[in-house]
Amino acid sequence: MRVAFGVLAVAALVTGYAGLRAYAQGEPELSATPLNLLYWTLQLFVFDSAPLEAGASLPPALEFARFAAPGVTVYTLVDGARLLLAAELRRIRARESKDHVVVCGSGAVAIALIERLRETAERIVMISAAPVTEWGDRKVLHVAGDARSPSTLRAAGVQRATTLYACEADSSMNTAIALAAHDMARPAAGSHLSTYALIPDPELCAALRARRLGLPDRPRLRLDFFNLDELAARVLLERHPVENDRPVVVVGLDAFGRSLLVEIARRRRLVSPYGERLPVTLIDGRAGETAESLCRRFEFISEVCELTAHDVGPADPLRYDLLPGRVPQRVFVCYADQDLALRTALTSRTLWHCGPGSLVVRVEQAATFSRAFEGTRLLEGLAGALQIFAINEEAGDPRLIAEDLVETLARAIHERYLFDAARRRETPDTNPSLLPWDDLPQRLKAANRGQAEDIGRKLASIGCVLGPRVGPDLEFVFKDHEVERLAKMEHDRWLGEMVRDGWTRGPIRDPARKLHPDITDWDDLSEVAKEKDRDTVRNLPEILSSVGFQIVRVA
Structure with a gap:
């Protein structure tokens, strides 16, 4: 429709100019200079062209133009009013939305998240400082502004939202957005907002999560931080699992490569706690230093993986002697620079002989690459070895972030x-x-x-806090009286939970009838049951270390 009226406007301009020139030739008193003709033609669009006031007979071209030009003007006014009204209605719909999802940011992570949310969410409000292309459906509304501002958050109806994702590129901005939304939702009656902030740096993400978990009281509203590399590592190993004892090669130990190595070791420990260690070859400019640092943070890596580190920069060729003797089951190219990752995969012939689907390359977004590689079969000569894994699209999943x-x-x-x-x-x-x-x-x-959820309360009761695990320098061991105290707290917590669920005491454990012999006070508990709670406490430092945390005694 707009194209048609655009053509009509050009036609009215041309025919109006030509018609006025022909008309002026029969009216000697009119000064028909080119500028005057152009001015009179433009006046046709506002219903007022001076030469027509004489009332003389008009040429056919001018007759057409004097009706077409005002018609274009009327259409423009109506369409402009419609757009203004539609924009105002969108602002009202965003501000008055309820039980919706708010996504802050306009980058690749935010876009991937919105695409996933469109499958399940009834309404999504996107906040970004930069203009965005309309999504073309009524589900996605846009609010322009700084998401850290309370007025912008109010315009997005955050007080009545169920979930907010802060997905800007800067960690401090995402943290500020999450806290601002958290503070705004707190006074609202019945608010149930869950807030998630993207933290690109894994160590900073661990530190912020440690502070959140270390709160002695459970927060009324849900606030959490997530790291895309950690989530993507989980998805990648579900998609391309490490299934046997053949070697694994990790090329590039940026944030994603480090997260992938930790996840490989964690899964290996579950399936083979006492089996043969998995051979893992690490190739990076600082592979040895990075491997040593990771093994200090996560001791289980060296327990289940036999690491071989080669300090080879991305500019150096990958020689055959860098790879393990046996054909690897998986080769993961994990450089943060996706062009570098693709260049490494496409120019390192040593990686092309690992078998179908075994060479996995990390990229930011897969849309462009999948069309190039799959649609045109660009890599057919590699026997299907190369697989593209896009972390923004794979890890930008609300179900993963909600964990x-x-x-x-x-x-x-x-x-x-x-x-x-x-x-x-x-x-x-x-x-x-x-x-x-x-x-x-x-x-x-x-x-x-x-x-x-009860870890923070327990640790606070003995003067301890949770921190990110950066090494074994602050090894922690509970004192005997602390083990006893926390074991009793754990039993009391468990007892309250079971009673609320309708369980009562019985001679043997019977889930069908909700009977349990330990439904009793700590003093009346059997020594075997007490020792079970003590073991739960003693295992806590190791459990926390497996996910990158440690207990720190501060008082």
Whole structure:
């Protein structure tokens, strides 16, 4: 429609000029200079062209133009009013939205997140300082402004939102957005806002999550921080798992490469706690130093992985002698610079012989590359070895982000339980709780979450806090009286949870009838049951270290 009226406007301008020139030839008193003709033609668009006041007969071209030009003007006014009204209606809809999702940012992470949210969310409000292209549906509304400003957050209806994602490129900005939204939602009656802030630096993310978990009182509103590299490492290993004892090669130890190595070791410990160590070759300009630092933070890496580090920069060629003797099951190219990662994969012939789907390259976004590689079959000569993995699209998943720190720790608690059960040679036939986290009944998941949420309160009671684990320099061991005190606190927490769920005391554990022999006060508890709670406390430092935290005594 706009194109048609644009053509009509040009036609009115041309025919109006030509018609006025022909008209002026029959009116000697008119000074028909080119500028005057142009001025009179433009006047047609505002219903007022001076030469037409004489009332003489008009040429056909001018007759057409004097109706077409005002018609274009009327259409423009109506369309402008419609756009203004639509923009105002969008602002009102955004401000008055309820139970919606707010996404702050206009970068690749925010766009990928919105694309995922469009599948499930009824309404999404996007906040960005820069103009954005309209999404073309009524689900996504845009609010222009600084998301740290209370007025901008109010314009996005954050008081009535269910979830807010702060996805700007700067960690401090995302933290400020999350805290501002948290403070705005706090006074609102019945507010249930969950706020997630993207922190690109893994160490800073761990520090902020440690402070959040270390709060002695459970926050009324949900506030958490997430790191895209950590989430992407989990998704990558689910998509391209390390399944056997053949070697693994990691090229590039930027944030994603480091997160990937930690996740490989964590999963290896679960499936093979006492088996042969997995050979892992690390190739990076500072591979040796980075590997040593990671092993200090996460001791289990060296327990389950046999690391071989080669200090080879990205400018140096990957020689055959750098790779393990056996053909690797996976080669992960993890450079943060996606052009460098692709160049490494496409120019290092030593990596092309690992088998179909074994060469995985990290990029920011897959849309461009997938069209180039899959649509035109550009890499057909590599026998399908190369796989593109886009962290923004794969990890920008609201379901993954929603698995906050409490969920991460609950998983770690269950993984420790599985690890101890494997040491005792237990099997799912003898212990039905020995299931992967995703297959665990909701009741048992909730029990692990409750234990994780209570860590901050327990530590505060003995003058300790949670911090990011940067090395083994501050090794922590509970004192005997602290173990006893925290074990009693854990039993009291568990007891309250079970009673609220309707359990009562019985001679044997019977989930169907909700009977349990430990539904009693600490003093009346059997020594075996007490020791179980003590072991839960003693295992806490190792559980926390497995996810990058440590206990620090401050008082």
